[in-house]
Amino acid sequence: DAKTTQPNSMESNEEEPVHLPCNHSTISGTDYIHWYRQLPSQGPEYVIHGLTSNVNNRMASLAIAEDRKSSTLILHRATLRDAAVYYCILSYNQGGKLIFGQGTELSVKP
């Protein structure tokens, strides 16, 4: 099963952009790249996902490298409510299996 590598923690200032990196060098051609976040004492929340092209939604943007071996989650203007653990996960072709890593704990300073 392909794995992802993320920094353990990152800091950001409120209202500044945040770039959360993820490496997935063993990704296969049919694996989707998913991002979830988990606020304290809550279940994981879907943020965004993509296959090859960059993706945008109301929460964030996902930039995927051309070789698909890395991706970056972009929060355009961090708020205090964005402080959470962010997980980058590969969704295997057969689905049903999201294998979580340790994630990146994002702290946002006012």
Next chain:
Amino acid sequence: NAGVTQTPKFQVLKTGQSMTLQCAQDMNHEYMSWYRQDPGMGLRLIHYSVGAGITDQGEVPNGYNVSRSTTEDFPLRLLSAAPSQTSVYFCASIPSGTGKNGYTFGSGTRLTVV
């Protein structure tokens, strides 16, 4: 729509007791999964189901049983609770297995085994 509903929210068990954690979704999702999250750790996959009548093991299946008799429900059974099973349990669902859609997670069941 209620999404993914987990019951109970909190539970305390004695060692050796059995219980069932309930998970129900009203989105007609084909795939459902159970995860556990220990303090300060990421989520680990216990069991998952790709449709009614079909289940498979995840990363940490020992001590747990599942069944999927309907599309809506995916209960998780602890056969003989142990302190090592103290954790927060999350259920999740997704429309299908192609990875094209994001997962919806329940709010969790916090289980303590004493």
